[in-house]
Amino acid sequence: MPVFLYPALPDRADGARLGGAPPSVIETHPLMETHRYLLTLDVVCASWTGSREVSVVLRAGFSIEDEDLVYPDMAMRAIVHEPSPRGLRDDLGWSGLRATALVARPDAGSTPALVRIDDEPVLIQGEPAFADAVRADGHRFLFQIDEEGWPVEGELEDVIAEYLWGFGSVYFYGTPSADGTVRDVVAGFIDF
DSSP: OOEEEEEESSOOSSSSEESSSOBGGGTTSGGGGTEEEEEEEOTTSOGGGTTOEEEEEEETTOOTTSSOOBTTSOSEEEEEEOOOOBOSOGGGBOTTBOOEEEEEOTTOTTSOOSEEEOSSOOOSSOOGGGGHHHHHTTOEEEEEEEGGGSOOSGGGTTSBSSOSSSSOEEEEEEEEOTTSOEEEEEEEEEEO
């Protein structure tokens, strides 16, 4: 059954969250020297997390016109880590992205979700060949971040200063171990 996550207030220090300071446990991760924090999926979002969290980061200075848009050299990266509250390093967060909670809404209806966790992706262009390279390495789809899910009105209309992926989606993949958990999550492609 799919899980749909939406930005919501109030912000929270732990659990699924967006923007602000990254989890304290990844503040010293080598990727944080070149990337900035976007969001964290908590341990209850999906069974494949194996009681760990997944944080998504984006290369600092990224632009949709850049060349690192193809697997395996994507500007977006995911870090699988032990559960951890927000740290104190706001400077490691993506500039222009407001800190909020990410909450599941089973009654989402026609409201697009920012994060969709499911067995199959929802493609914008309907072109499954975009995933050929990542699937050839044995990975399966885990979740997507869809910019159609950014709030555009109300108290969160300023959650993001500008779209990151050309009003598109980024699709993340991983290879489950024998117990169904995923140790590494990779960005597969951008669709817009």
